[in-house]
Amino acid sequence: MIKSLCVYCGSNFNGDPHLKQAVEILAKEMADNNIKLIFGGGSVGVMGLIADAILKNGGEAIGIIPQFLMDKEVGHKGLTEMIVTENMHQRKQKMADLSDGFLILPGGFGTLEEFFEVLTWLQLGLHKKAIGVLNVGGFYDFLFKQMDVMVEQRFLKQINRDLVIDESDPIIIIKKMNEFVAKPDEVWFKDRNLI
Numbered sequence: 001m002i003k004s005l006c007v008y009c010g011s012n013f014n015g016d017p018h019l020k021q022a023v024e025i026l027a028k029e030m031a032d033n034n035i036k037l038i039f040g041g042g043s044v045g046v047m048g049l050i051a052d053a054i055l056k057n058g059g060e061a062i063g064i065i066p067q068f069l070m071d072k073e074v075g076h077k078g079l080t081e082m083i084v085t086e087n088m089h090q091r092k093q094k095m096a097d098l099s100d101g102f103l104i105l106p107g108g109f110g111t112l113e114e115f116f117e118v119l120t121w122l123q124l125g126l127h128k129k130a131i132g133v134l135n136v137g138g139f140y141d142f143l144f145k146q147m148d149v150m151v152e153q154r155f156l157k158q159i160n161r162d163l164v165i166d167e168s169d170p171i172i173i174i175k176k177m178n179e180f181v182a183k184p185d186e187v188w189f190k191d192r193n194l195i
Helices: 017-032 045-056 067-071 088-098 109-123 141-152 170-179
Strands: 004-008 036-039 061-066 081-085 101-104 130-134 164-167
Touching: 004 088, 004 109, 017 036, 017 045, 017 170, 036 045, 036 088, 045 061, 061 067, 061 088, 067 081, 081 088, 088 109, 101 109, 101 170, 109 130, 130 170, 141 164, 164 170
Parallel strands: 004 036, 004 101, 036 061, 061 081, 101 130, 130 164
Antiparallel strands: none
């Protein structure tokens, strides 16, 4: 069972009321099930929304932020715990180490970079943690389409494409992540043929 969940999300918020509602439902579900939030430590954007919602519901929010972002005063001031790292690499490693799973919410380049890094680690067998994408309003539909193209073009195996949980309902995604069993196909280490 997931007891700490790393949430990757945007440092911006586009004002979408459906996204705000999904974040609030997710935060309540996490707090009600004693799932700690592990996140980037920011007070802005979707990061700030999820942290505030977790705290409002009596949950725990642990932020991990590099010193240079603390110096820019974007760190959240009211968290359960704030861990300050020297750089982005240490931040990402600490977030991964403290988490039982990874959940991706809408965001930009940074969110995608974090998502694909932990997904690659899962494919390589470096961890066995669930990775879910909270696909609110179809935000990530084109990303999943690109993954399908990778499979069609034989740059990705379907079994590895299927490692990602795609779900729009915050309550259902937590349930699916708790039921996840990692089964990456590592055969490509020996055999490069993806047919």
